[in-house]
Amino acid sequence: MTDRYDATPKKSRSGNSSNDLDSTFSKGAPTARNLDGDAVPAIDVRSLEKRYGEIEAVKGISFQVATGEVFAFLGPNGAGKTTTIRMLCTLTKPTAGSATIGGFDVVRQPTAVRRRIGLVFQEPTLDQQLTAEENLRFHAVLYRVPHEEVETRIERVLKLVDLLDRRQDLVSTFSGGMARRLEIARGMLHTPTVLFLDEPTIGLDPQTRALMWEDVLRLRNEEGVTVFLTTHYMDEAEYADRIAIIDHGSIVALDTPDELKRKVGSDTVELTTSDDGLATSNLEAKGFKVKIGEENIVVFAENGEQQVTSIIETAAVPIQNVRVHRPNLDDVFLHFTGRQIREGHNERAFPMQFRGFGRR
Secondary structure (H helix, E strand, O other), rough: OOOOOOOOOOOOOOOOOHEEEEEEEOOOOOOOOOOOOOOOOEEEEEEEEEEOEEEEEEEEEEEEEEEOEEEEEEOOOOOOHHHHHHHHHOOOOOOEEEEEEEEEEEEOHHHHHHHHHHEEEEEEEEEEOOOOHHHHHHHHHHHHHHHHHHHHHHHHHHHHHOOHHHHHOOOHHOOOHHHHHHHHHHOOOOOOOOOEOOOOOOOHHHHHHHHHHHHHHHHHHHHHHEEEEEEOOHHHHHOEEEEEEEEOOOOEEEHOOOHHHHOOOEEEEEEOOOOOOHHEEEEEEHOEEEEEEEOOOEEEEEOOHHHHHHHHHHHHHOOOEEEEEOOOOHHHHHHHOOOHHHHHHHOOOOOOOOOOOOOO
8 A cells, every 4th residue: 555645755944964962972873874875764664564453553654754854643542653653663563564764674673773763652661769860870771871971871861851950859759741851861861863752742731842842852953863753732743844644544644744734725814794795706706715604704815814905905895803714733634634633532542562662
């Protein structure tokens, strides 16, 4: 099965530059290159499938993620987001298809893949009875971080998520947002090239989500990390360079947020008038596309805000109210799936057991 979209990565909004890092904190594994010397994608997925018995959780999806890109998988619960992450992180073997991380196959080379990825699970996995620093030191042991680098790495990742002053505090005293940021720091401790975030801000309030995203974007901008996240929050997906909309196991659209909105259609200008019939006739006579609603008329226009004055003058009737609406990601999801994203929240979730992930 093939998906109907352009899977070729577009240039990241952040560009290709990244700040130099301290010599004591490496960027992790070097970028993989093919036989021609060209850099391979950070993530390369081809016709990936996962079936549980007769149920197809993921249906032959294909896409690429460029190095340094923030890539979002947007869809409701049960759409196949977490199943995809499980396959990319070597936690579940695909039924068919292939996937590589930095050129390393997730099935044939799982150890090499795990060295290059960090993962923040959907469910909390920190030890509540340990301090922030103790949680990080335990992770350093699991990933065999060189002893002489542990202290420097812990200090750096805690600075990145603004938790350096809480390093000696028990995790049980942390708020939900602080614990999430610590999990991101832990995921970065072994210097991965790709960071996977599975519903990273679920259960957090909007302000805390925004603060956490400052940390995530700082990681991308300062460390050059590729970020792959799953989410059902529209505002969260806006942070991504590109978004793949997944529904019932298939990718139904993939592009930048702005391009996805453009594909939905024009801005709309909603007018409440004293005479909808006359206003509609006047506007259509001048070439405007108009739809008559129950309480107003809707005018379709590119750059709606700039055309408001012209539309009002052309309508040539008294106007009680004007509202300009630009397509958003809710409109995008509705356009490509035929339903609101919240309508899918009670769909069947597929088996997942994340605990026990480590370097093997």
